[in-house]
Amino acid sequence: MSKKDIAKKNSAKKEAAKKVLWPESLSEIIKNQLSLLNYDINHLDKLVPSIIKQSNSYNSNTNANPWASKASQAAYLAYFFPLNTLRLMSVIAEADRLGFFNNIKTASELGSGCGTFDIAYSAIKKTPLIKTNTELSEEAIKIHKIILKNVPSIQSRFSDIAPTSDLFIASYALNETGFNLSLLKNYNNILILEPSTETHSRNLIKVREELIQQGYYAWAPCPHNLDCPILKNSKKDWCHDRVFIDKPTWFNKLENKLPNFNNSLTFSYLLLSKRPSPVAGKGLVRTIGNTLKEKGKHKQMICLNDERLFFSWLKKNGQPQFLNRGELFYAPIDSEKKSNEIRPTSEVIKYSSPD
Template sequence: MSRQYSYPASFEESLTQALASFQLTLKDSKALAKCVLALSDYFIQKPEAPTPWNETWAQVAYLCYYLPLNASRLRGIVAEAEKRNFFQGLERVIDFGAGLATASLVLSEKQAFRFQLIERAAEPQKLIETFFPQFTAEEWQRTFSAPKLKDPQKTLAVFSYSLTELSDIPDWAYECEALMLVEPSTQQDGRKLLQLRQKLLDKGYHVWAPCTHEGPCPLLTQSKTDWCHDRVHFAAPEWFLKMEEQLPMKNRTLTMSYLLMRKTPAEKIPAARVVGDRLQEKGKDRQMICRGPEREFLAWMHKTKIEQEIPRGVLVQIPENDVQKVSNELRVQKEIQRL
């Protein structure tokens, strides 16, 4: 069974109202796609440049493309976090580089947090306050520093696509109990996140997801090219599909790299995370899993007639008595169970 996500249902009305303020509707596929292409070209030409929020086309593109896509990715991550009880005891969220409050909007669906949003541009705050009445922030700030931290022991610091411009999290974030870091699943950003994971472990944080262990990351230490990333299926509405017809990029599945860490240790679970897609090889199928510092694969030998494809990113139980370890392969002798 695949993991399918879309953006929160309440966005539809908000997007309709917000686009109306630009004399647009969700059905203006060509005009919306033109804005998306303009912002995408801008980022291709200037990958390090800040989001040009002062431009109308950038606001439209964020509303109808990046917000729905990032919110769907974040819903997948929040679902994993909830499975592990990651939010227990947390009361505040600092959403750094909040943009259109993407992460806060998703977190506020089920969790009663108090939200501080840090966003250097003024336009996103105006759009959210005008068109997203379902969400209330405690405050929006243009900059942030340690003296503004209210209750770090109960605070989750969120960096959703806002670390790309930074080489490390800011000093104040190291005082927060919990961290949610989400990055584009590119090789460069993904591997940078794995290096940051090691630094955070060294500083006393514990990893809650996606890792099920706190050893060195095998994707970082055993390979020069791998990076850890998750994938969800995007349940795109009709208007999005129509807009996408005008675009060179398609989004049937969405990938993302993420880390959930806390100062409190996570409950140990005897599980592995599936970190690869199924690879079809001669005589067997393999999928990479992660449960320790070793780079390991589940292997289904064709002769056993056990056929399984496990979605990337889910947790599975490894029955020690029903797998045969051969080099870096765990040969499956009985169907693997998802957690």
């Protein structure tokens, strides 16, 4: 391939960010739930103060109860529920690509809210799941039970105690309940989604390190079972993914009234299993940062082993590759390593799935 062709291909890649598609059924579910609370999905201006209040409470770690009033329930359903569904869809799609759900028939979720995981799972996977949900709020459980009518593949029940099952799930919940390692150790497979803040993400990495010592294997985002390079080599960095999303008109209209836009979504996640990971030790790299322009080069943070590393493309060698964040790539064999930089000398190739 000529340099011109490579440059053309790379500039196309620059536009090709990892994207999660908003399922049509999600808007329909939200519309119906909002209408039960007397809100019209196309006129949500009056929910703006409740969304801002809830968001501020999450940002200050006071975690106001979203199920306390009709307005806060509607705010959660219109805003936080769809965004968490899309985050979970990204994690579930990655887990599915790696074969993480093979032989998983039962699951237990802590802090299941109104059924965010169930909607995300059914958007990606059709295989049945028998699931037990542990949720403090009776109101959330009521909404979850209605939402479950849209998810025939999941057989859900509710319990005060999470029973042992094939998979432990927690989405934006452990930051509220705290990490209970003796609970997590009851499960052979673990899927955790957490907010992408320094504190929550670094706590999640500490759980990774502890559970690896207890015999678990990291499946994602880590492409290895060694110490986490971020925790080991940096006091402040944290590991988080970013995906781009398509938003329906009603959501854009609502977001236009909010101080923040979510053209992309960030989150921290962890997939652990007692089964060895099919990708660990295969020389794969996960991109864990955006491509950043520096003097004379473009750099992108990567995870390969326990070193804090970057792909680095020097300007003098031509165009950089703009690799999607959060994806797995083959570590280039013919690259040059200089300090913490791996400088690819040929095209970095995307990894698709285990054989």
